[in-house]
Amino acid sequence: MQAYNALERRFARLAALGHALSILSWDRSVMMPHASNAGRSDTLAELEVMAHELLVDPVVAGDLAQAEAAPPSDPWQAANLAEMRRAHRRATAVPAALVAALSHATARCEMTWRAARPQGDFALIEAELTEVVARTREAAIAKGEALGLAPYDALLDDFQPGLQRAHIEPIFATLSEALRPRLERILERQDVPLRPAGPFPAERQREIAINLMGRLGFDFNHGRLDESAHPFCGGNPDDIRMTTRWDEADVVTGLMAVLHETGHALYETGLPFDWRQQPVGRSGGMALHESQSLLIEMQACRSPAFVAFLGPQLRAAFGDDPALTDANLERVYHHVHPGLIRVDADEVTYPLHIILRYRLEQALIDGTLRVADLPEAWNAQMSELLGVTPPNDGVGCLQDIHWPAGAFGYFPSYSLGALLAAQFYEAAHVALPELDADLMEGNVEKLVDWLRANIHSRARSVPFDQLVTEATGAPLGIDAFVRHVNRRYPTS
Amino acid sequence: MQAYNALERRFARLAALGHALSILSWDRSVMMPHASNAGRSDTLAELEVMAHELLVDPVVAGDLAQAEAAPPSDPWQAANLAEMRRAHRRATAVPAALVAALSHATARCEMTWRAARPQGDFALIEAELTEVVARTREAAIAKGEALGLAPYDALLDDFQPGLQRAHIEPIFATLSEALRPRLERILERQDVPLRPAGPFPAERQREIAINLMGRLGFDFNHGRLDESAHPFCGGNPDDIRMTTRWDEADVVTGLMAVLHETGHALYETGLPFDWRQQPVGRSGGMALHESQSLLIEMQACRSPAFVAFLGPQLRAAFGDDPALTDANLERVYHHVHPGLIRVDADEVTYPLHIILRYRLEQALIDGTLRVADLPEAWNAQMSELLGVTPPNDGVGCLQDIHWPAGAFGYFPSYSLGALLAAQFYEAAHVALPELDADLMEGNVEKLVDWLRANIHSRARSVPFDQLVTEATGAPLGIDAFVRHVNRRYPTS
Structure with missing residues (x-):
């Protein structure tokens, strides 16, 4: 159980980051003054990267393999281990460069969308949305390969x-x-x-x-x-x-x-x-x-x-x-x-x-x-x-x-x-x-x-x-x- | 400058944790429902441990030594490097077990203080405050040794x-x-x-x-x-x-x-x-x-x-x-x-x-x-x-x-x-x-x-x-x- 327990400890840390991200996101929508958005976005991105690094840390693959070799008999622990494997598989499926490219593409496109929607002007967003679709597709293929799913199924499975x-x-x-x-x-x-x-x-x-x-x-x-x-x-x-x-x-x-x-x-x-x-x-x-x-x-x-x-x-x-x-x-x-x-x-x-x-x-x-x-x-x-x-x-x-x-x-x-x-x-x-x-x-x-x-x-x-x-x-x-x-x- | 730049990158991550901690602490005092305090405290403690780990990571000592061997000529960068060294020295001065002991002692004592103050009853807090003073003194001695300061000076220097x-x-x-x-x-x-x-x-x-x-x-x-x-x-x-x-x-x-x-x-x-x-x-x-x-x-x-x-x-x-x-x-x-x-x-x-x-x-x-x-x-x-x-x-x-x-x-x-x-x-x-x-x-x-x-x-x-x-x-x-x-x- 040592490897499983180490994984639980790591996921508790991920939960703390998740707690921070959820309150900081709420604060952004409800309390934060508008002009502070740039700094807040940097902080949210940094915490997300930290969470991702916790998941893809090479130690995790070893702990998972070891825990799966002698799986916990408690059904909740067993289901938890399966969820950990799933999270790890998803996190490691997409190369870091593609994660970054997708993140930048969506950040840009979302910003442009805020201007394009009130103007009803699709031309404003076309190039950036094309980039988002292209990168999402690449990511979907990568995730699909890791999960044994078709690309669109891999996206559905995210949600x-x-x-x-x-x-x-x-x-x-x-x-x-x-x-x-x-x-x-x-x-x-x-x-x-x-x-x-x-x-x-x-x-x-x-x-x-x-x-x-x-x-x-x-x-x-x-x-x-x-x-x-x-x-x-x-x-x-x-x-x-x-x-x-x-x-x-x-x-x-x-x-x-x-x-x-x-x-x-x-x-x-x-x-x-x-x-x-x-x-x-x-x-x-x-x-x-x-x-x-x-x-x-x-x-x-x-x-x-x-x-x-x-x-x-x-x-x-x-x-x-x-x-x-x-x-x-x-x-x-x-x-x-x-x-x-x-x-x-x-x-x-x-x-x-x-x-x-x-x-x-x-x-x-x-x-x-x-x-x-x-x-x-x-x-x-x-x-x-x-x-x-x-x-x-x-x-x-x-x-x-x-x-x-x-x-x-x-x-x-x-x-x-x-x-x-x-x-x-x-x-x-x-x-x-x-x-x-x-x-x-x-x-x-x-x-x-x-x-x-x-x-x-x-x-x-x-x-x-x-x-x-x-x-x-x-x-x-x-x-x-x-x-x-x-x-x-x-x-x- | 590679080592110095790596340090700047690390301290930017620390700043993101600091940003999260500051907003989560504000939220706790101003917005958070009272009964959510236990979970929030766990999260704040976890983020603080992460910040501490970022500072005491063995990589930091190497980066600091390397950066100091060829210090930046820009005076702000030079002052920044000195502050990094100071932060690292303080973080590594106190053994992890003492950090944890002090943290638990103050958490307990602070909680007791909330009851003792309105009752005006010093006896309630005496034992726990004695423990806090003892652990603080140990930490002050350790910090003082690391910084070349007398114990109380090391505490003053914190603030x-x-x-x-x-x-x-x-x-x-x-x-x-x-x-x-x-x-x-x-x-x-x-x-x-x-x-x-x-x-x-x-x-x-x-x-x-x-x-x-x-x-x-x-x-x-x-x-x-x-x-x-x-x-x-x-x-x-x-x-x-x-x-x-x-x-x-x-x-x-x-x-x-x-x-x-x-x-x-x-x-x-x-x-x-x-x-x-x-x-x-x-x-x-x-x-x-x-x-x-x-x-x-x-x-x-x-x-x-x-x-x-x-x-x-x-x-x-x-x-x-x-x-x-x-x-x-x-x-x-x-x-x-x-x-x-x-x-x-x-x-x-x-x-x-x-x-x-x-x-x-x-x-x-x-x-x-x-x-x-x-x-x-x-x-x-x-x-x-x-x-x-x-x-x-x-x-x-x-x-x-x-x-x-x-x-x-x-x-x-x-x-x-x-x-x-x-x-x-x-x-x-x-x-x-x-x-x-x-x-x-x-x-x-x-x-x-x-x-x-x-x-x-x-x-x-x-x-x-x-x-x-x-x-x-x-x-x-x-x-x-x-x-x-x-x-x-x-x-x-």
């Missing part, structure tokens, strides 16, 4: 271990087939909601949010809620840093972002405390993470049962506006609108935004789509999948930071998370027949307990497929999500 | 390089002789101020503070002002994190703390940007640092000239209270009161609090005073120097965190800083004959420029003595401070 193109392809194909005809009928059938007009004082919205977070089990002795340009859940399991953005003209977005991020937070805080410094103790991947945020926001808190609990609070805080009746709030929370912007999309059209990106990023990485042809391909897909065409690239293929930042293979997690959320929620509903009645009282404790037992507490101790199958009785699929859409969005 | 007992002893001896008879006469002569009654809304106090910080040259694009239990100036030169504490019943303390901490902030931001990642680019030591905060707070902003600028603002914000006239504000800002608590002391009695600590900590480190006898010795000194006797140890020898935290040799910096502040201010006044007229307009730009040119921009490029002599025409002494006291606190 959700255990999910590959072979799983996703049929899922997305049947999902788009299921959604597109339904979408038209939903649009014909749905009632247009009254828009709540406000103003909705930020302080009041915040009070409601804090109260809901508390009900959901967020522990303010181990976390905070602040504001940032884009809501996120950062920090670490012992010290969660959640953010949202308050808009006094909008009572929906800020609060729903809080519920969404609270789902992420609950996952992090539900991870096993004793393993918090080890790779096996981390969350199971981005699709699983997104499943937890969407389960809380979309499945539980936008349900009619929970709206019956939330509606009276909104009316007490903001007055008896006819736009704040339970019935109208449901219409607001369930309004479907095929639009141009992913982050503004409802849960029915959202997967179509993702399928578009999934198709295009594969083509970019495979080399069958040139970056120069991206705007045209994007607009064609938008038209085919959603029936809308961007008037400029700023609201088209420039809308997301992911590709300029080099995050290819990330997008599928969003919609796989939505599918998983529906599947988990259905299973929880079976296990907890009184769930709707509980939600009407704002009581989510049993639901969170179910998530803790079936998902959070397992961390990475079992593979993705096993976790999903043991929790829901079936591997990841689209059926629960389609049933959810049919239930919530009637077409007749 | 203010270049200052030793031989310098301080005559300074403190003449200072206490000068102050004690004057103190009695000041107390007889001074007018008792009216206490401003308030309430003084925190938001209004904050607005005034922000405005004053801006006038002093604090750049809010590179820093923030927040609240914490004890005011401090943290962060790093590119991203200053200042704090204060607002009390709506007190218009003096919070604002004066802001002016004090702004003095620290100006020093940090005035350090040479190009050397920010290197040891030569750091501030010159704690006495110099305290001189900058006291110069801004005590010398400049509590001067009658500046009160003529500040008074109208306070009256505009809080009404024409007779306690807010310029004349009464001066009486408030210059009120002398021999009390029990150092941090509440005025500038006349403050040095006596320090001289007491200086005498006792030397005796503890020399072994001529047993920890068990500390309360009695403390009370005897209080009676002799200040004419007051603590009713319990909570407001006596338990009042400060420094000794339980292992910071022996720090206290002198406060009063040496006060002496330096007076000496620098006098020199600045000679160079800027219009200084009082400027202060009456709230114009401190030329004063800050003088500090930048003569102190801040020099960082550690010259030794302490040289810096002081070049800036003021004389080495550190008590004359300017005594003249200042005579001017501000008339005795006839």
Whole structure:
């Protein structure tokens, strides 16, 4: 066990660097004065290099081989050792020069993107994005070779271990087939909601949010809620840093972002405390993470049962506006609108935004789509999948930071998370027949307990497929999500 | 230059760790939920160990020897190399086992101190403080041997390089002789101020503070002002994190703390940007640092000239209270009161609090005073120097965190800083004959420029003595401070 113990010690040090990086990143988004960004970026980069050096240190290969020769009998330790091997394999797969080239390419491209998006000018970013795609492709090939995966699968594996193109392809194909005809009928059938007009004082919205977070089990002795340009859940399991953005003209977005991020937070805080410094103790991947945020926001808190609990609070805080009746709030929370912007999309059209990106990023990485042809391909897909065409690239293929930042293979997690959320929620509903009645009282404790037992507490101790199958009785699929859409969005 | 460049690279990495530590420490005091402290402490300790390992890495000794064999001709690089050698010598002087023992002893003792102080119960802490003193003494001997210094000098050198007992002893001896008879006469002569009654809304106090910080040259694009239990100036030169504490019943303390901490902030931001990642680019030591905060707070902003600028603002914000006239504000800002608590002391009695600590900590480190006898010795000194006797140890020898935290040799910096502040201010006044007229307009730009040119921009490029002599025409002494006291606190 000496080699294994040395590895645990090394990964605890990596966890300390991770802790520092997570708080420093939160601080950058929430607290840091803007002009201090250059120095902060240097520091973050230096800590990341230190973490990388800890992983690729030649000592690690020897310790891994020695530990694997007499593997630990404890299943968590064994799973931890496998995660260590995985981390080492990924870190050593890409030559240092390519890591540096990719890092510089994405830093430049991301900076240019910030200027190009508001101008809607793809030409500004084309050369730099071409460079990012080229380097990402090289890295994907190198990682794929190390992991025995195809290049795009190696990228997917970065974000959700255990999910590959072979799983996703049929899922997305049947999902788009299921959604597109339904979408038209939903649009014909749905009632247009009254828009709540406000103003909705930020302080009041915040009070409601804090109260809901508390009900959901967020522990303010181990976390905070602040504001940032884009809501996120950062920090670490012992010290969660959640953010949202308050808009006094909008009572929906800020609060729903809080519920969404609270789902992420609950996952992090539900991870096993004793393993918090080890790779096996981390969350199971981005699709699983997104499943937890969407389960809380979309499945539980936008349900009619929970709206019956939330509606009276909104009316007490903001007055008896006819736009704040339970019935109208449901219409607001369930309004479907095929639009141009992913982050503004409802849960029915959202997967179509993702399928578009999934198709295009594969083509970019495979080399069958040139970056120069991206705007045209994007607009064609938008038209085919959603029936809308961007008037400029700023609201088209420039809308997301992911590709300029080099995050290819990330997008599928969003919609796989939505599918998983529906599947988990259905299973929880079976296990907890009184769930709707509980939600009407704002009581989510049993639901969170179910998530803790079936998902959070397992961390990475079992593979993705096993976790999903043991929790829901079936591997990841689209059926629960389609049933959810049919239930919530009637077409007749 | 290869070895020197490798050292610069290593110290840049140390600076990144320092940046992370400073922001994480600020976050702990200002933002972090209380219950997350254990995890944060682990992370801070791990990063500190990493920094220590970077310094004691055997490669460093070789690089230093090689760089010193062909030293850089650039004087800043040469001074930087000397600072690197100093850092390496200090880091390698103390055996790892003693570093760990001292760290554990102070962590335990500090924790116990938090309980012992409010109870005023010295017995609670005696054993643990005895352990801290014993380990500190061992470390002081080890450092002294490595640096060619006596043990207590080695501790002083931790906080203010270049200052030793031989310098301080005559300074403190003449200072206490000068102050004690004057103190009695000041107390007889001074007018008792009216206490401003308030309430003084925190938001209004904050607005005034922000405005004053801006006038002093604090750049809010590179820093923030927040609240914490004890005011401090943290962060790093590119991203200053200042704090204060607002009390709506007190218009003096919070604002004066802001002016004090702004003095620290100006020093940090005035350090040479190009050397920010290197040891030569750091501030010159704690006495110099305290001189900058006291110069801004005590010398400049509590001067009658500046009160003529500040008074109208306070009256505009809080009404024409007779306690807010310029004349009464001066009486408030210059009120002398021999009390029990150092941090509440005025500038006349403050040095006596320090001289007491200086005498006792030397005796503890020399072994001529047993920890068990500390309360009695403390009370005897209080009676002799200040004419007051603590009713319990909570407001006596338990009042400060420094000794339980292992910071022996720090206290002198406060009063040496006060002496330096007076000496620098006098020199600045000679160079800027219009200084009082400027202060009456709230114009401190030329004063800050003088500090930048003569102190801040020099960082550690010259030794302490040289810096002081070049800036003021004389080495550190008590004359300017005594003249200042005579001017501000008339005795006839």
